[in-house]
Amino acid sequence: MSSYDLLNPEQKEAVLHTEGPLLILAGAGSGKTRVLTHRVAYLIEQGTAPWNILAITFTNKAAGEMRERVDKLVGLGSDSIWVSTFHSTCVRILRRYIDRLGFDTSFSIYDTDDQKSVMKEVCKKLQIDTKVYRERMLLGAISHAKDELISPEQMRLDAGADWNQQKIAGVYAEYQAQLRKNNALDFDDLIMKTVELFRNCPDVLDYYQERFRYIMVDEYQDTNTAQFQLVSLLAAKYRNLCVVGDDDQSIYRFRGANIMNILNFEQVFPDAKVIKLEQNYRSTSNILNAANEVIHHNQGRKDKRLWTDNGTGVPVRFRQFQNAFEEAEHVVGNIVSHIQKEEAEYKDHAILYRTNAQSRLFEEKLIYANIPYKIIGGVNFYARKEIKDLLAYLKTVDNGRDEVAVRRIINVPKRGIGATTLSRVGEFAVANDMGFYEALLNAEEIPGIGRGASKVLPFTALIQTLRAKQEYAKVSELLETILEETGYRRELILEGTDESEARLENIDELMSKVKDYDENAENPSLSGFLEEVALVADIDNLEEESNHVVLMTLHSAKGLEFPYVYMVGMEDGLFPSYMSIVADNPQEEIEEERRLCYVGITRAKKELTLTAARQRMVRGEIQYNMVSRFVKEIPDEYLENKTENPGQRAKEAKEQRINQRKQAMLEARRSLRAKPIQSKMVAATKASHLDYGVGDRVKHIRFGEGTVLEITEGAKDYEVRVNFDTAGVKKLFASFAKLQKIY
DNA sequence: GGTTGGAAACTTTTT
DNA sequence: GTTTCCAACC
Numbered sequence: 001m002s003s004y005d006l007l008n009p010e011q012k013e014a015v016l017h018t019e020g021p022l023l024i025l026a027g028a029g030s031g032k033t034r035v036l037t038h039r040v041a042y043l044i045e046q047g048t049a050p051w052n053i054l055a056i057t058f059t060n061k062a063a064g065e066m067r068e069r070v071d072k073l074v075g076l077g078s079d080s081i082w083v084s085t086f087h088s089t090c091v092r093i094l095r096r097y098i099d100r101l102g103f104d105t106s107f108s109i110y111d112t113d114d115q116k117s118v119m120k121e122v123c124k125k126l127q128i129d130t131k132v133y134r135e136r137m138l139l140g141a142i143s144h145a146k147d148e149l150i151s152p153e154q155m156r157l158d159a160g161a162d163w164n165q166q167k168i169a170g171v172y173a174e175y176q177a178q179l180r181k182n183n184a185l186d187f188d189d190l191i192m193k194t195v196e197l198f199r200n201c202p203d204v205l206d207y208y209q210e211r212f213r214y215i216m217v218d219e220y221q222d223t224n225t226a227q228f229q230l231v232s233l234l235a236a237k238y239r240n241l242c243v244v245g246d247d248d249q250s251i252y253r254f255r256g257a258n259i260m261n262i263l264n265f266e267q268v269f270p271d272a273k274v275i276k277l278e279q280n281y282r283s284t285s286n287i288l289n290a291a292n293e294v295i296h297h298n299q300g301r302k303d304k305r306l307w308t309d310n311g312t313g314v315p316v317r318f319r320q321f322q323n324a325f326e327e328a329e330h331v332v333g334n335i336v337s338h339i340q341k342e343e344a345e346y347k348d349h350a351i352l353y354r355t356n357a358q359s360r361l362f363e364e365k366l367i368y369a370n371i372p373y374k375i376i377g378g379v380n381f382y383a384r385k386e387i388k389d390l391l392a393y394l395k396t397v398d399n400g401r402d403e404v405a406v407r408r409i410i411n412v413p414k415r416g417i418g419a420t421t422l423s424r425v426g427e428f429a430v431a432n433d434m435g436f437y438e439a440l441l442n443a444e445e446i447p448g449i450g451r452g453a454s455k456v457l458p459f460t461a462l463i464q465t466l467r468a469k470q471e472y473a474k475v476s477e478l479l480e481t482i483l484e485e486t487g488y489r490r491e492l493i494l495e496g497t498d499e500s501e502a503r504l505e506n507i508d509e510l511m512s513k514v515k516d517y518d519e520n521a522e523n524p525s526l527s528g529f530l531e532e533v534a535l536v537a538d539i540d541n542l543e544e545e546s547n548h549v550v551l552m553t554l555h556s557a558k559g560l561e562f563p564y565v566y567m568v569g570m571e572d573g574l575f576p577s578y579m580s581i582v583a584d585n586p587q588e589e590i591e592e593e594r595r596l597c598y599v600g601i602t603r604a605k606k607e608l609t610l611t612a613a614r615q616r617m618v619r620g621e622i623q624y625n626m627v628s629r630f631v632k633e634i635p636d637e638y639l640e641n642k643t644e645n646p647g648q649r650a651k652e653a654k655e656q657r658i659n660q661r662k663q664a665m666l667e668a669r670r671s672l673r674a675k676p677i678q679s680k681m682v683a684a685t686k687a688s689h690l691d692y693g694v695g696d697r698v699k700h701i702r703f704g705e706g707t708v709l710e711i712t713e714g715a716k717d718y719e720v721r722v723n724f725d726t727a728g729v730k731k732l733f734a735s736f737a738k739l740q741k742i743y
Numbered sequence: 744g745g746t747t748g749g750a751a752a753c754t755t756t757t758t
Numbered sequence: 759g760t761t762t763c764c765a766a767c768c
Contacts, residue, residue: 416744574755621759
């Protein structure tokens with residue numbers, strides 16, 4: 001028996017169809033990764049050289065998973081198959097050939113933060129009123145143009161007499177000029193410049209066309225025009241292009257994804273073979289039917305209906321609550337009961353929401369319930385201030401032309417270099433046609449800089465030392481030097497606040513990532529490390545092995561699956577979002593939200609719970625929301641709706657309020673009564689109350705094990721100071737931290 | 744040049 | 759409710 005016998009007929013057909021264009025319409029949970037990996041294995045079995053295969057995904061996580069599975073199937077030679085994301089593929093190509101476009105191959109990659117800094121400069125230079133033209137709006141317009149491969153010149157032409165558009169085109173042109181000056185590319189440039197390279201240099205294109213004779217693209221519905229062009233160019237010679245996607249899971253239109261890429265694939269490649277994978281191996285039929293019904297409300301999609309022989313399962317549950325607190329409590333309570341009944345582990349549960357802001361309440365309840373959790377998204381690790389500062393040092397060492405990086409750190413930690421000095425340096429640099437850092441090196445010659453020069457000197461000396469050191473030192477050694485020589489670490493230790501401790505922890509984490517890179521990378525180098533770091537998304541850090549409840553946005557959840565899924569905040573105005581309801585083209589926008597809902601539902605394997613709150617705090621104001629229209633689109637036969645009739649509901653709510661007041665009163669009395677006793681026999685009460693004392697070893701859910709240093713009595717609670725083995729000294733409230741004594 | 748406090752903006756989603 | 763920005767002060 002060969003391994004292909006485990007595939008269903010459609011999957012098998014997709015695997016065996018290797019020549020010519022192929023579109024695989026793969027519904028959620030239909031085993032597309034399996035098809036892709038087997039397809040790679042089959043190609044190699046048929047005699048294709050591993051280095052002639054390119055598989056492109058969107059996230060590093062997806063790439064890593066595919067790589068792992070391919071390795072298992074193929075074995076020898078599998079490392080010469082390119083399995084990588086759009087962005088890293090492009091970086092790899094550009095690092096080799098971007099000098100053809102007038103950039104240096106050691107270019108920096110700018111993230112959103114860096115882009116903002118550049119845009120600020122641009123607006124200052126062009127005297128743009130940022131009250132009228134918001135930086136965010138300008139960057140958005142530029143990004144959108146790049147997704148569509150529109151150059152500044154083209155934008156200017158397209159603008160015609162539209163003065164507003166003309167202005168934006170001007171900003172775009174200057175922004176590109178700044179990036180070039182800094183020898184930097186932003187995210188969108190990575191794709192666009194690669195296309196430009198291919199168009200301008202036929203020899204380079206030909207090299208890669210020969211190299212990648214078989215190309216596969218995952219999550220094809222999320223590709224934008226630039227990515228489509230890139231893939232088309234690469235595949236133009238051999239035409240062995242296999243794309244896998246699901247138009248119903250297209251949720252990145254706001255980021256420029258062009259759904260037409262998948263809907264029109266057959267028009268662009270008339271000889272394309274189309275295979276539909278409609279058997280779902282993931283969910284119960286109740287969950288799947290609910291998903292089918294919801295997505296059926298969309299127009300303009302390729303018709304398909306997923307089916308499964310997994311059995312009916314339990315109905316989808318819907319619960320509406322008085323407020324977001326009760327909603328969070330219910331979800332967490334539900335998870336706790338699964339754990340207690342030993343039906344499931346923490347990692348079997350995912351809480352999915354529309355906006356990152358919704359995570360906080362769940363986080364609080366989970367801490368309170370002592371449940372380990374992991375939040376994906378929000379602020380990217382590499383976007384944190386201290387991390388960005390340190391990376392800016394490394395970038396300055398790596399790419400001397402990266403002005404954004406230099407400006408970021410020239411006065412961090414404080415060296416007494418202020419705005420006046422900086423603008424003098426800037427003027428000098430422009431006047432002498434040199435880079436900003438170059439000007440700093442010549443600080444003593446800059447007129448009117450006065451004492452400033454003596455402050456700049458130690459900084460440039462450090463950078464020069466690091467540059468020399470870079471030749472032979474590991475990246476971790478460079479970072480260590482930076483931390484020591486600049487006093488960055490010392491400053492944070494001296495500060496001694498909770499915040500500075502958190503920053504120090506993050507720095508330790510960065511250090512361990514650097515060390516990991518030093519040891520495990522094939523050819524470790526400073527540029528290599530910075531590149532890797534620039535292209536990671538938060539989702540890439542989700543490890544299957546660790547046992548956590550996972551919290552994330554519906555967007556981040558695409559491609560994942562969990563036995564128990566909670567979709568929370570199912571309210572009109574939140575999901576679908578208010579923005580989509582009041583948009584110029586609500587139909588289209590709401591269809592995108594509906595696809596997002598479809599993605600969410602189809603993440604669930606065993607049980608799906610939908611929740612909503614009648615009132616919730618949004619931006620400090622109470623909002624009253626109706627139940628999401630998407631919930632109403634699920635027929636009753638698949639839904640267990642335990643929302644009572646209004647009369648009953650009001651009555652229960654009233655009872656609940658009365659109960660809550662009673663509870664509050666009891667609590668107040670208890671604390672009043674407890675107080676005097678505590679103050680009389682402090683030690684005794686503490687021992688019985690906290691069951692640990694000074695000197696005891698305790699365990700905390702997040703910080704691990706540690707020793708109790710001090711217990712102080714606060715107004716409402718005990719404040720415990722603990723020296724944790726790994727996390728350092730922390731002050732915690734006893735009732736919140738739920739410390740456990742270790743015997 | 745650095746610190747501080749109050750006002751304003753923000754929140755839809757991110758490689 | 760939180761973060762970011764800017765002006766007035768030190």
